[in-house]
Ligand SMILES: NC(=O)C1=CN([C@@H]2O[C@H](COP(=O)(O)OP(=O)(O)OC[C@H]3O[C@@H](n4cnc5c(N)ncnc54)[C@H](OP(=O)(O)O)[C@@H]3O)[C@@H](O)[C@H]2O)C=CC1
């Protein structure tokens with residue numbers, strides 16, 4: 185029986201684990217698909233760096249053409265990352281009738297529909313299970329197991345690096361920089377970690393999750409995206425004292441016929457399942473009208489967990505090749521859902537404020553809250569490092585429009601400034 189020859193583009197954290205899994209788990213894959221998988225060619229930037237990593241029968245090259253022009257190679261795994269030249273690489277591969285498996289959320293969130301159309305036009309498969317939540321098989325689960333249910337909400341921790349950083353800041357009292365450096369060393373972070381810490385990587389994943397869950401493409405430009413780089417240790421400690429853990433959450437929800445998605449730090453009650461997700465682990469909560477609340481948990485970053493998701497795609501493509509059923513989209517759900525009015529999105533908020541030493545500050549704050557029709561449930565006064573008063577409040581539920589109003593009114597008061605505002609789950 186024919187082997188399936190595979191090409192890899194990229195041999196970093198994920199690529200090297202894909203090579204290892206294909207090499208070591210041959211027998212099981214053959215048992216399931218009836219085909220042996222063989223990595224034939226690997227494209228990297230720097231051959232010398234990788235020479236010792238690959239068996240002798242595998243060709244290491246810097247030329248994509250060595251894969252594109254090789255008719256024996258049927259499936260190509262793109263694990264180089266980034267938007268360019270990854271988009272051009274996948275375009276060339278699909279036009280050369282190669283089936284493509286990728287872990288590249290930046291690209292799928294930005295150009296997934298265009299590439300899926302190109303794949304269909306070339307009767308090729310394009311699969312990307314590893315692009316969301318690393319080792320958690322969430323995309324295929326939504327496609328298959330939620331096919332008939334209406335998903336009303338998807339929320340969770342979808343970035344391993346930031347969850348690792350927040351965990352180390354909370355549990356080991358590490359500084360932000362210390363924790364980020366370790367996350368990079370462990371291979372969780374992107375080659376440029378800006379997208380991780382600024383929430384953009386999580387936002388890409390929420391775009392893909394929303395596409396699968398609601399059949400609609402939410403543009404990154406229409407999402408509120410905030411990362412963890414501005415979180416201060418004292419907010420972590422204050423949240424803890426209030427009974428919360430700060431987590432970077434992606435939240436998307438169907439409300440009144442519309443959909444919204446956003447990413448930002450959220451105070452999660454310590455007894456909520458998402459508060460217990462630590463280190464590089466991710467968790468995705470999917471709520472369906474019929475099934476109710478479900479939770480999917482596992483490693484969200486790291487070589488082997490991510491490689492397992494890549495392998496699940498390779499095995500699916502292999503089965504499609506064997507059955508002659510390639511060329512179908514990974515996700516077929518399309519629906520025309522509009523956007524949501526900010527007045528319909530309500531949360532309680534954690535607000536930390538700096539107050540200069542002047543009479544009547546608390547009264548002013550209370551007046552603004554009353555004026556916008558909001559109120560607070562908890563309030564604590566401490567000192568900032570510069571000895572100015574620091575007031576932290578947790579509000580009752582208020583709409584995004586009310587919060588915007590609050591911020592606008594506060595901006596006109598020169599003795600009170602908002603240091604941070606985070607949603608409370
Ligand atoms: N790391 C993780 O935990 C996860 C990563 N992902 C995604 O997987 C993808 C790969 O990530 P990761 O393995 O961490 O990345 P790495 O930075 O570890 O590896 C990237 C690899 O791609 C190669 N490469 C980069 N640019 C080019 C180019 N222009 N031409 C040829 N080769 C190139 C590099 O070659 P060289 O070594 O020669 O420089 C390197 O081998 C990304 O899309 C990432 O977002 C998804 C889930 C989890």
Ligand SMILES: N[C@@H](CC=O)C(=O)O
Pocket residue numbers: 315317318342343344345346372373374380385484485486
């Ligand atoms: N950098 C990403 C890797 C997986 O997608 C993360 O930290 O989650």
